[in-house]
Amino acid sequence: MTRSARFLKRSVALGAIALAALSLQPGAASAATEPAPSGGTPGTRVVGGVPAAQGEFPFMVRLSMGCGGALYRQDIVLTAAHCVSGSGNNTSITATAGVVDLQSSGAIKVKSTKVLQAPGYDGNGKDWALIKLARPINLPTLRTTTDGRYDQGDFTVAGWGATREGGGQQRYLRKATVPFVDTPTCQQAYGSTYIPGEEICAGIMSTGGVDTCQGDSGGPMFRKDDAGAWVQVGITSWGEGCARPGKPGVYTRVSAFSQDIAEAADQL
Template sequence: MRGLAGLGVALVASALTVGAASLPALAAESDPGINVVGGTPADEGEYPWMVRLSMGCGGSLLTDQIVLTAAHCVDNTGPDTSITASYGSVDLQSPNIVDYQSEYVHVSPTYASSGIDDWALIKLSEPVADAQLIEIAETADYDQGTFEIMGWGAPSEGGPQQRYLLKAEVPFVDDAACADAYGNDLDPATMLCAGLEQGGTDTCQGDSGGPMIARTEAGDPIQVGVVSWGQGCARPGYPGVYTQVSNAAAEILAAAADLGGDPGEPGEPGNCVGTNNTAAPIADRGTVTSTIAVNCGESATATASVSVDITHTYRGDIGIQLVSPAGTTYTLKSSGIGDGADDIVETYTVDLSGVAADGTWTLKVTDAYSGDTGTLNNWSVDL
């Protein structure tokens, strides 16, 4: 995959697959004929909301404590203290760079289930001092024209990561032209394409998760894309593919609002999120239960979701139920539907309006038929 070549945000096709979608095969020629991906150094303070993440991705400050990045850059939704976010300069070795540790990650539920809507939020353990924030596009009004891309990724396909932030401009590519390059791998409803037909300017490896911005009539920046994927870096005929922010804006802003306080802190609205990462075997014709304790001092919402990751060799055998602290059972998936495919990686939406969130939530996974076994790898509940 390639992301954004000029800035190095794109992914290399041999290195990444977005969700369940398979990317187009690499072009026959191994050398795309491009030595530099068209980026130039950004001025200090030009993109003050840019963040560099320790796993080698970019991001943007949505609030003084929340970074918007790509879902493929992070792991599952849940507590996560492993990520360092560097902020404060175009030069990653500047004394002005300050490192902040992550506290919690929220992955787009759609990405978790189908591999599209490639965005995620990282909540930092403390607010960023003197944070400069980027506004995201909530309508498609800015989804055409010329965009700006930026990142610390490779300046050429297969090249090294950069110390200094690079920037470039790329034009909008319409869905039909982008589909000519990527076929059914392109989902026009959730993806936005940009790049030069002749190539030469794009994001590249290491730029994933970074922003693509447009400018308002007043010249203010507005984020329209998140560097997601592409073929190679700056190859002719292969534009960069970005998560279309305007399509996901309502969900992004709602998730950011939910992360406004400390996850799990009593009395903080919207923080009823829990994860159980303890793997549990599913015996042939057996039932396994797994629990999550929630303590947030509020009721669940009508848009509660449950994300489940199960390894199984015949998923039609599996039935899944959620049991509330009060003992009410909600069926997420019924068994016996004749689905012989492997595994279940799915996010289920449950209407839990008015249900008390505090207490122990239980997931029951039942193998109803003989012949196959599996494992409940992890699950999470977002109330």
């Protein structure tokens, strides 16, 4: 059985994007319309997460096909390969940046010009892609790890994805902390479907309850480096359901592809 037949990719089906867009309209009855974080008590939370503050993660990007991403360079977004349909010229994607509230008048919106999907991507592993933007976005970028030194510990994930398995997309950016899950434990959870050299797992094995979910695909998993700066270690990829006990989230291991990503960015 292929991975796509058994496990839910954490992107959003096209039909769900239309429903999500409707839910983001003013006055719509949806968990997506919880009040903006301003010191009050938040409403529905993203699979154990909380609202992110404006400017907390300036590198975060929302992509119009229903995925997340991060500014790799000011004119290039790093996302998941399964979020795009292939490589080549592509002007159909809109990147939204600079805000936690997708309805904010301050949102920066830039169209894509090209897409590069990871060479050799076949739905299993190698789940990374780059999107070239029509113009640079003047915001901080997210540095990617170049080795495995930061591939453990507690990680931060963020996105506009569902607050629960099967839920709708969100208006406000949310964040959560997920602990590293070692390779033997992840292999026990997913068997041969998990690719240790290319993927990294994170989540609370015993209880679940904290995880990325549908619509968070392509978004970064990151942590502080030794100097206290954010560094990206993962790309939200897949998992069995969302926040289930014993079923951690699976992320593209950025350290395994950092050189390939850098070389691809130079050619994009």
